[in-house]
Amino acid sequence: MTEEEKNTLVHKAKSAGMELSPYLVACGLSKAIKAPITYFDRQGIGQLAKVGNNINQIAKAVNMANLDRKLFDEALQQVEALQELLYEISRQK
Numbered sequence: 508m509t510e511e512e513k514n515t516l517v518h519k520a521k522s523a524g525m526e527l528s529p530y531l532v533a534c535g536l537s538k539a540i541k542a543p544i545t546y547f548d549r550q551g552i553g554q555l556a557k558v559g560n561n562i563n564q565i566a567k568a569v570n571m572a573n574l575d576r577k578l579f580d581e582a583l584q585q586v587e588a589l590q591e592l593l594y595e596i597s598r599q600k
Contacts, residue, residue, distance in 0.1 A: 565579055
């Protein structure tokens with residue numbers, strides 16, 4: 508193994524939150540290796556949960572008042588697009 512290859516493996520292991528030896532074992536056994544959830548990820552997930560809660564409260568108010576759902580439906584589509592984007596970002600790690 509060249510020094511460059513070793514450095515690349517060490518970097519990948521650290522990115523996955525692992526030491527080199529356990530990382531190589533996991534790779535050799537074809538185990539899935541996922542990067543740890545970062546502070547940014549946790550904050551984004553928390554904010555998304557708050558937005559979801561707000562949307563549920565808005566939906567309840569819209570349903571109780573028999574209001575036009577157009578704005579609610581548009582907001583819901585935006586939240587769903589955001590959820591999809593966060594999901595795609597989490598799968599890239």
